[in-house]
Amino acid sequence: MASARMVGKVIARGLGPVAAAMAPQAAGGALRRVLEVAIDGVGRLPSAKQVAARQLERHEGSVESAIEAVIDAHIRLGSAQGFITNLGGLATLAVTMPANVAGVAVVQVRMVAAIAHLRGYDINDDRVRTALVMCLLGGEQIAKGISNGALPTSPMAVATAPVFDPGLDRRVAEAVVSGLMSRVGGKNIALVITRRVPILGGGIGAAMDGIATYQIGKYAKSELARRRALQP
Template sequence: MATQVAPQAAGGMLRRVLEVAIDGYGRVPSARAVAARQLGRHDGLVDDAIEGVIDNHVRLAGAQGFVTNLGGVATLPVSIPANLTGTAIVQVRMIAAIAHLRGYDVNDNRVRTAIVMCLLGGEQVAKRITQGRLPTSPMAIATAPMFDAGLDARVAQEVVADLLARVGGKKAGLVVTKRIPLLGGGVGAVIDGLTTYQLGRYAKSELLTRRSLQR
């Protein structure tokens, strides 16, 4: 099922994640607000602010990973989708904040496609490009001459399939471990935190400076 997600469903899921993560919702601050806060804390030094963004979101991912996996098998039907959505929001906001600090317009649909694509991570992006499933890198998509709706749908489908594969198929062993109360929470915290850290490093290396940041 993870490899056959309908493009419409994938796009709808990720659009909602993007809206919450980038634009903010309720008490959840926007990616721009997060970026501005870190920039202020680091005296306007962009690279230091990016490191602050990554560190903060690694902690957030680890915390929500622990909470949503703590109950063990009793909460498994609810906690898996909650964990996937929660982690995706944390990771998308982190990547969007990095993009903003590097001078990208996170309201631009091309940039939003690139942000979503970064959720795959460098290894998976390279693999899909080699296989012909994706045409180019997030950086190239973010700076393309025009928005490609078909490519956006394809990226959404690949990313949703990858997210689902994290709790099924090849990752089934991890799911079994998560069924053990307390131990499952610890595993969830470590895995979500480590994945978020890796994605943050990838986004920092991939989304090179676009223009001077206008604050």
């Protein structure tokens, strides 16, 4: 099986064009491509269903143990790709930051998709895919969005809604891209400064992406309640 560092390199190399397009105004198209890569897999990057099936087999059919293993594996992947795409110092700052946006989005979406699949959701359903992307906002931001009217409801409710809402899908994509760009781009001045030191910047990138992946994984696990038997 490919190592976390190897997968990180594949993500960093392969998603440059996607990352370059990930401005809020192009968020829908960019995240649609990220969803395709994360859920369906590409090259040596296994699909979300393959990841889920592998962990389910390793844990003898225990869905909850498989979910915990999925989260742990993607925390390592998030840290690895964060380290790789944040190395290089000042000379490569403008290039690596957009790659990191796409890389961490792929890792986190695949993790959430694998959790959703293990819980019995149809991850090919557009409603579910909107919910998967919503989970990247995290519980606190989703609660704020519901409170201030920016979001109508929770990811689980979106995943099980009667119909797909293209307008909500677009708003969610824009919010997620803006959040990723803010975090990865470093509105925090201390992060921007330290990223100009190659090794220190890589270490901070790895830590931030690993922590964010952990938080999103735990939120998705708590939010996406079991629906039914696994989809084929």
